[in-house]
Amino acid sequence: MQHELCERDEKQGVNIITTCADELAKQQRSISVAEFFEKNKHLLGFDSPTRGIITTVKEAVDNSLDACEEAEILPDLYVGIYRQISGAFRIVIEDNGPGIIPEQVPLVFGKLLYGSRFHQIRQSRGQQGIGISAAVLYAQITSGTPTRIISRCGSDTKAYEFLIQIHTETNEPDIQKREEIAWERIHGTRIEMVFSSTLAAKKRLIEYLRYTSIVNPHARITATIDEEELVFDRTSDDPIKSPQSILPHPHGIELGHLKRLVSDAEIPLASFLMTSFSRVGEKAAALICSSAHLSPDVITKNLIMPEITSLLSAMQQTRIQPPLAALCLSPIGEPLIRQGLEKEFSLDYVAARTRPAAVFSGHPFLIEAAIGYGGLLLQEGNARILRFANRVPLLYQQGACAITTTIADINWKSYNISQQGLPLGPLIILVHIASTNVPFTSESKDAIASIPDIEREIRLVLQDLGRDLKQFLSRRDRKKADEARAQAICAVIPEIAMIVAKTIEKPVPDTAPIEGRIMKKLIAKKRTEDGIVTVTIDNYTSRPVDLMAYAFLYGELKEPTIQPTFIQDKNDEMTVVWQIHLPDKASWSVSFRGTHTVTIDLRGIDETKKVVIDCDI
């Protein structure tokens, strides 16, 4: 192969080629990460001016909530979007978090890939150390203005004001102003930036704030968006306990990482395993060492490459307990998810489920999901999908998300839901992934990458919820079918009665009880004969019923056969109430002296379950 290629090469001008390699070498340059993301800003969620605002608010709110959680503060956030005379927008996000010490402010805001959460193994909203500095970069690209930051860390410290940009060629902060200022807030951070933008996505921004508030019930978010005031108040006064950092799990480590850890440590192998990894105790450490044919006492620094390789495979093959997800993950929880959906969509049905924690490539994660039906949801079209990752709503790239593709891959028809790719109908599907390392498809954190372990968990929880939904739907359908059948029969009963009555020359009988029996309802009838009012209640349902029979009449209640539970007299208008326990198929009756002016009603039971007939009318 090589020989043949070489012969071909010799036919071509070799001198030209040498020159070319030198020419090409002159063009080689290092690219700063700021330059890279300036050119590829769509990767960070800054595709368009419209989206720029949402991404900025999202990144700032993520940071504020993370910081408040870490400091165990109940978050109070303020989001302001103000239209400027120039047509640009001023974006303000202010929090009551712990603040950022002045030495760190320029790096946190003026340098891409700088942060506190990248190297920790625990659930957090921010992971990358890119988000907010990307917003600073975007502001300087589109409006040419620096970002203003005020931060204060407590009553015994001063507040500082900064004006910051980023040197794109070096990815280093460009501090244009640093000044001690008076600030009435005791601790917290405020950022202000100006964008050339539009508010075309205002609805989506409000949606983002609403869903953020639903899954962060401990947060209070106040917003002014282009003169519209919004408050998303907290529904819980307990700060969320910040998830704790854990050590890497032996099943999730890769060779390169292990090699670094090994060469950094100068301790016996067994201690190294126990102190560097989570869930490795003495027993597991001994097992790993023996299966790797290594002494537990060997000093790690002295291990050579083949030994590290066999150590890795021993670590991966040894049975070790899964990572302590309860420590490092913070699920939203079934009740909260259910409440949020019910409140938002007045659903006919909703069920939520939190799966046990699982692991992908050593990263703990868990899936929570809910399915809601009916209510305010649209009858037509695709099911509505709400996606969340680490308590952050995902707004863009729904089609590219493993959550969506997994939903589309499930056979919804087996749960009596029609489907065309996605399931159809008045359906809402919520999926939340909580993980120490959410695998997004891009830095803009819009969509979950297709990871088989994650997709399996999503599928399992949705199949579980699907089965429950099917039960609900078939109960409802059965009820509907029964009712339709009963109504069809009831519709012809009066006619039959009339014809029969005519034939046998008798008066037309009262068919209401028959209807009640067929319709499985409570039937209350009032009939007045010879100055005596008789009220009869028949329970044709299949259950015992507790209810109240009301009679409204003028004047006095005379000679009732059953004493009422309660009588209210108001300007000669009496309200008489009998509290009744009526077993199924049973009948109850009361008579008293009275006239046609008496009206009756049944209360304390479902409207659809009762028929009240006044035989005197």
Add this chain to the structure above:
Amino acid sequence: MQHELCERDEKQGVNIITTCADELAKQQRSISVAEFFEKNKHLLGFDSPTRGIITTVKEAVDNSLDACEEAEILPDLYVGIYRQISGAFRIVIEDNGPGIIPEQVPLVFGKLLYGSRFHQIRQSRGQQGIGISAAVLYAQITSGTPTRIISRCGSDTKAYEFLIQIHTETNEPDIQKREEIAWERIHGTRIEMVFSSTLAAKKRLIEYLRYTSIVNPHARITATIDEEELVFDRTSDDPIKSPQSILPHPHGIELGHLKRLVSDAEIPLASFLMTSFSRVGEKAAALICSSAHLSPDVITKNLIMPEITSLLSAMQQTRIQPPLAALCLSPIGEPLIRQGLEKEFSLDYVAARTRPAAVFSGHPFLIEAAIGYGGLLLQEGNARILRFANRVPLLYQQGACAITTTIADINWKSYNISQQGLPLGPLIILVHIASTNVPFTSESKDAIASIPDIEREIRLVLQDLGRDLKQFLSRRDRKKADEARAQAICAVIPEIAMIVAKTIEKPVPDTAPIEGRIMKKLIAKKRTEDGIVTVTIDNYTSRPVDLMAYAFLYGELKEPTIQPTFIQDKNDEMTVVWQIHLPDKASWSVSFRGTHTVTIDLRGIDETKKVVIDCDI
């Protein structure tokens, strides 16, 4: 607002919070871009070991083809995937490109974000300076081994061998070996790396090589994939002319970039505009200056921020010719696309179209597309979609790609193609985007981001192709419907003839001519009566036809009424041929002495267009 927040804060422990800000500050760290991509390797297309091989081959082949183009060399590439005893795979990619000078090798392969094409405005496969060094990083993570590189830049230079890894904490190359070696190749580069991987995606890898070869007809690719040998030979001997770099277009520049350019230049504004931007001549420069209310002679370095802002808006509002796409873009071309698809799928129909160049955010781009129908394509299921960007096939994340979503958004039913999201049926849709800056949704370069300007161009070209396809389909359908109708009629004609004959007591007539007339075919009939053979040909088609009537007989041809064009005598078996021009609706006839052993045939016309009837049988 602020005041209210502050009151709340005071209720919480302020001292705790101060400590927390300090605590948080201690965890703040700079993240090297290598660390970032080590943790987020799925962003680079290294989601799984299986995909790792494909991504590596893709990045290396991209680089080789780019380098060969730049040096105007006909590329000869070799791709080798060898299974190792350990279960890992050794990946080898070798090219006959211009080579890389030894000073650059460690940076090109051992540093993420380093390259020659990032800062140039022209179409190239590689853009980011990440791809191949990410493969080096992936090899060292999964197998712990360095990457071996050999490169040589021509006959008057030596070849060098390197062993290279990446220091992830610093993103700097770790050169483990650098040595002059003898190499029989005069110029070129060879890389070898070892992966823990699988070959589960072998089919996709071969597909990638095949499509790469289709859109790079000047390249010869030889491959050994796990003992299978493959050759994708070149079909053209003309090297592709490398697209040239152009200056940024005034409509595509952003404020931040302009600010940098302005402060770097110390020349009069008008000259600055003409030398720093493409398509700006004296007239356009003057227009921009006057509309920005700036003197053409002001020295750019002295411009202050509000002046730069108004300069930018003047640049954007002034009409300027679009960028010279012909220089910097290299489309595949309609004939090549058509040929490639026809060859691959033996299509019944294919049409290709190259759109004129367009611009998004100042970046020139053009869309080429083709639609093919029938052939080897599956009758059922979604249309097959082939996506290309800058002559590179895109293999993953089809659902997330603007090409796919635009296809799904088109109303294919109006082109008589059924549709369920994507169009359905034996359809193939190819789309190629060529641009100086292809906006991918992630660094793995799998999918095109949703950019309205690009989506519009894709829609336009596909609608154009859709209209042509509709014409083809309706012609075909009309033909089909006509034939079905004709066949239905023909099926009953013999029966009718029989009944009529019986009724009027005559022999059953020959109904073939009627059928031929209905079916619009050529009907040849042979009838023998009293030792005379008569051959009659009727042209019932709507066109004149040139054909040959063959008669095969034993012995001599006696007394033909028309002299044949050609006679062949072979062992007493005669082949007699009449060359005939037969106008539509015309009839032709010949008689000669003969017996039942004569057989006839029509040649030189479509099989489906002729019916040959032997009335003697």
